[in-house]
Amino acid sequence: MATPPSAATFLKALRDEGLKVVEVGDWRTHNRNHKGPFGPVHGVMIHHTVTKGTANTVKMCRDGYAGLPGPLCHGVIAKDGTVHLVGYGRANHAGMGDDDVLKAVKDQTALPADNEANTDGNRAFYGFECENLGDGKDPWPEAQLEAIEKAAAALCRLHGWDADRVIGHLEWQPGKVDPRGFTMRSMRDRINQRLGSSKPTPPPGQPATGGGTGTYTVRKGDTLFNIARAQQTTVAKLVDLNDLDDPNEISVGQKLKVPAKSTPAPAKPSPSYEPFPGASFFHGGRHSPIITALGRRLVALGFGRHYKNGPGPNWTNADKRNVEDFQRAQGWTGSNADGIPGPETWKRLRIPKV
Template identity: 80%
Template sequence: MAPPASASAFLAALRAEGLTVVEVGDWRDHNRNHKGPWGPVHGVMIHHTVTKGSARTVDICRKGYSGLPGPLCHGVITKDGRVHLVGYGRANHAGLGDDDVLRAVIAEKSTFPADNEASTDGNRHFYGFECENLGDGKDPWPAAQLEAIEKVAAAVCRYHGWDERSVIGHLEWQPGKVDPRGFTMAGMRARIADRLDSGTPKKPAPLPTPKRPVVDLSQLIAAARTNPGMKGTPVTYSGTRIVEAALVDEGLLAKPRLDGHFGSDTVRAYTRWQLKLYPGASTKPGGDADGIPGKSSLVQLGKRHGFDVKD
């Protein structure tokens, strides 16, 4: 059972690791503690923001947006490697994730189970850092930013006596999430381990780029047409989660409906995506905005949210 560090101890740990830290407003007292407890803490979670521009990114992560109030993390790591502290305490960053993954983090296992459940409150148990990046697999990760991610995670782990296996990506925690995209968490954990062992990374080699997820259009269409029940019934096609996560990020689908079932809520959300692409399109069955994915609309969604499409 690890209580969170005090705000002062957290700040001191980051600076002791050699990070440039920017304190934003009332970050020490800006939190969501009125919505639930923060702690015990068990690890560090890394995200990407899907935003461009450091000032805008920091502002969004501090204030949040409609439907998801800030803070959206504890620190924002911008492309120049600076860490902007925007909140401290419970933050809206992790959401509901897999309890098996949490147990693996606590036990500091070398591998994590598949994140196929959304049953456990991650906002309570993880420090969260958002990293400025579009998340499309093309936006670069500067060396200074990667080093800052490494240092941030090492600083928190060093304070709590954790090792690198207490650091995970959002994609390893919550079904349907793909962040951070552009480097592998296995590669980042190796860098963190080097830093914890020696105080500095032995060789900050470039991190390998992970493969983009692939959505099978034919299976997705079949899932959409069967209109399965909600949570508790078998998932028709696992790739549905990737598409639902993209629709959530677009603000077209409520986050609780990210359940892997291409039910009526997801059909309506996909209709809104089609109308966004093709204003005035018909929403009748067989129309260009009937909520059944077509190749053109799905490819456009994949371009924005980092997945590929196969027929």
């Protein structure tokens, strides 16, 4: 667990790593903290912008756009390697992602498949948007790749992390493909070298020791998404494992490395979740172990800031406000974010059976 440092310490860490940094306006206080917490932080997330032109890119990442207010990251990494700081605090960059991925990041172990969107990433990650069209053809200049390496290494050094704390958006949220044009495995190798670590980056989907790969021959009509689903892995893992520059360009007869199935990890028992007790269950005076389980789940997902004591079995205003934070993190407003769990809120929270 790491508490975010001051903006001044954040800036110093980047400059101490040798980066050219531009401070954009009121970046130190420009954030989304009124919508939810920032921190504890557990890692660094890399994105591409799908934009062209540094000035345009920086403006968009600072201000956001219709439906997604800025800041959209903490820093924009331009083609020339300059880092433009546009915000500090909570930023709309990561969105909801997989809690199993977050656990692997915390444990600094190989990443699992990102097949869920149930955890607030805006709270848990620093975010860097990198100026690139994201079409697999727009080049990544060495100055820009080196700046990504330095920016991530600076924050790893600040918190005592290694490169396993650095992930791409495509490894966090199902359906995302960014950054596209280089592999996160190769970037993590660069970061580890900068940090002086001899720890190799394991291929995605494999444990740090042991494991292996198999092969799959591409057939007519295949897409990388369908192959990933059939192989019980993700597009991001296949991209990294095969050093693919463009996940949309695979050809019939091409042999792809896939995570080996000969030594699968022990199967986890199917989780048992508490059935939804109904919205009327949640009212003042209600006392139940279900409420304790709800509170503990909220804390585990990063939505426990209103608890002073607890969580406990009595339904309190702190429970309600934490549920409201969770609901707002889903993008809900109005009656859909009133702090009272409804069927969809309950489904996404996945309260363990008590």
